[in-house]
Amino acid sequence: QVQMVASGGGVVLPGRSLTLSCEVSGFTFSSYTLHWVRQAPGKGLEWLAVVSYDGDNVNYAHSVKDRFIVSRDNHKATLFLQMSSLTVDDTAMYYCARVNVPYSFGVDPLDIWGQGTMVTVSS
């Protein structure tokens, strides 16, 4: 059964950092490009970042570029999102997701989504 589970969320003070993880099962982790997407309370989905299957290529949304870093450890089959200089606007449910084509870092659609992890930035 294909499954993705994000973790690492919690309550964090403004200006601090937090790292999210996403673990998968049911497919070969190292074969797929992975994305992070978030949803702030009462808002829509916002695409954040993508990392290629081999970890060599990344892209970010303008809103998080220079503050967030996406990476992966293919040996441990884990995806990461390092978030720094957090603000209240980063309060959201964070989802990891997979593309539907292996060994591709192109124009590929998302197919599998993980259960999200909630991040609350508050003083």
Add this chain to the structure above:
Amino acid sequence: DTEMTQSPSSLSASVGDTVTITCRASQGIANLLSWFQHKPGRAPESLIYGASTLHTGVPSRFSGSGFGTEFTLTISSLQPEDFAVYYCQQYNDRPFSFGGGTTVEIK
């Protein structure tokens, strides 16, 4: 960057109705468009990619069409489990932007 605009932002419908949601791209994206269904407390689910191809397991009452800048998602014979928020997303160029969402509510 490509901006995606969905309409309407919400709609009310009854079980058995057919509903149509529109998604417009600020520039041409060929057929590189996906549709997702999102229910409260759950992960989004992928419905359609390539503007019109259903993901495995998606009921045939869902259909998509369009090319370039205008796209539609149609749900025929609405079922109780279809009441949710629907999003389009373009994956023609990064950032892979989403539309603002359409809430399908029970009338």
